[in-house]
Amino acid sequence: MEIPTLDKFPRRVLAQIDIQTAFLVSRLVVAAERLQVFRALQGTPMTADAIGKALGIHKYYLRPFLTALVSLGLLRKTGDRYRNTAFAGKYFMRERSIYWTRQFSAECVERYEGLCALERTLSSGKRYDAITGRRRPPYTEQMKRNQRQAEDFTQMLFHLHQGDAAALAGYLDLTGHRAVLDACGGSGVMSIALAKRNPHLRACILDIAPVCQIAAGNVKRAGLSRRIATAVGDARQPFPAGYDVVLFCDIGPVTARHLRNAYRSLPPGGVVVLVDRYFTDDGTKPLDRLASFFTHGGFGLATRSEMVELVKSCGFEKVRAKSVFKDVWFITGTKPTP
Ligand SMILES: C[S@@+](CC[C@H](N)C(=O)[O-])C[C@H]1O[C@@H](n2cnc3c(N)ncnc32)[C@H](O)[C@@H]1O
Numbered sequence: 001m002e003i004p005t006l007d008k009f010p011r012r013v014l015a016q017i018d019i020q021t022a023f024l025v026s027r028l029v030v031a032a033e034r035l036q037v038f039r040a041l042q043g044t045p046m047t048a049d050a051i052g053k054a055l056g057i058h059k060y061y062l063r064p065f066l067t068a069l070v071s072l073g074l075l076r077k078t079g080d081r082y083r084n085t086a087f088a089g090k091y092f093m094r095e096r097s098i099y100w101t102r103q104f105s106a107e108c109v110e111r112y113e114g115l116c117a118l119e120r121t122l123s124s125g126k127r128y129d130a131i132t133g134r135r136r137p138p139y140t141e142q143m144k145r146n147q148r149q150a151e152d153f154t155q156m157l158f159h160l161h162q163g164d165a166a167a168l169a170g171y172l173d174l175t176g177h178r179a180v181l182d183a184c185g186g187s188g189v190m191s192i193a194l195a196k197r198n199p200h201l202r203a204c205i206l207d208i209a210p211v212c213q214i215a216a217g218n219v220k221r222a223g224l225s226r227r228i229a230t231a232v233g234d235a236r237q238p239f240p241a242g243y244d245v246v247l248f249c250d251i252g253p254v255t256a257r258h259l260r261n262a263y264r265s266l267p268p269g270g271v272v273v274l275v276d277r278y279f280t281d282d283g284t285k286p287l288d289r290l291a292s293f294f295t296h297g298g299f300g301l302a303t304r305s306e307m308v309e310l311v312k313s314c315g316f317e318k319v320r321a322k323s324v325f326k327d328v329w330f331i332t333g334t335k336p337t338p
Contacts (some may be wrong), residue, residue, distance in 0.1 A: 001100075001160055004091035013073045027112060028068050033105040037069065038084055038092040045081035099155035106152075107296075114295030121294060128295055139298075143210050150210035158187035158218060161250065165193035167325035168275060172332070174198045174245065177271065181206060181243035183235045183258070184251040188215035190275070191247075192222045203228045204243065206235060239265035249275035253300035254307065259314035268337040272316055278304035278329045286327050304329045 006014060017025055032038065035055045040046065046054070052062040066082055069075040074088040084093065092101075114121070114128035121128050129135050136142065143150035168190060174180075178201065182191045185205030195201050205215045205228065212230035219228045231240070239246065239261050246262035248254050254274055262272045277286050281303050284290070289299055302310075304321045308331060311319045316333025323329050 002095045010073050030105050030108045032069055033101050038088050041084045042093050045083040047080050097159045099152045103152040103156040111295040140208050147210055151214055154187045154211050154214045158189045161189045164325045164328045165189045169193040169197035171324045171330055174201055177244045179243045180245040180247055182247045186211055188218045190249045191228050195224050195227050205230045206233045241265055244270040247273045252298055256314055263315050266335045268335055270335045272333050274331040277327050278302055278307055281305050307331055
């Protein structure tokens, strides 16, 4: 999946945006996504009035809003009709699913709320939701209460992780292994890629119930229901035995507790695999993760060297870190044989 980083925008557009007001135009783009402007216009040029009616935009703001999107190079106006530019069609339609459109834009809005309290966050050391009093339940609880949210979040990641899943399947040599426990496995994107690449392999996606339901659908559509199971469970509790690979992909901070769970459940020679966008050792990259730390806080700040040391400290040997796909790191370790 390609994302519309600023270098992909025309220079004439970027030249109008200064860094301190960038959040304003960024928020307009998020609003366009929330209202699904680009989806409405894909292949269907529309007049301003028709857009306003279809998407519920008040006439006071309608034309300035559409004009701002034209100015940003996202819409083009021909006669009295607006259409997506090639740029918007590529990055806001073809490169992203409806799940990404809904989920990511909702997360962006939450972060904008958090930014309002940034100075207080910095001075108090508290999370922004504690400061604003708008405490939300953990995202897993929200997904348990709202199946649509579970679907948006899980299927957003299903599309997002296609590239690193294929890269992981190409990187790991699993010829000598039989079964993968995909801990916090979400949509099953990783298990599906590994099972496709290794016809002898079984896998089990461990996650909360609503997510397992969605994963089972993805597995079925991939024609892999006989080799990939789902299991409702809690990754903080001991893992089931019978797996010689334990995978943690994009689960937030992987803790010593997770790794000890994996160690205990694996047979000698078993492998633990961590997949995430770990920070460079100086902590400066990935910049988007660093910035989101201040309003989201869900990812942690672990560097790949720190993760390597943590994996070693939990008893694994032959610990290796490798970047194979963009800024995603694969860290592997083996449980020693006596
Ligand atoms: C960011 S998603 C990543 C999913 C998947 N590994 C992937 O790479 O697409 C994290 C997943 O962990 C699950 N999760 C979080 N805490 C969990 C827990 N304690 N036990 C089981 N699953 C958990 C969530 O429901 C979610 O599906």
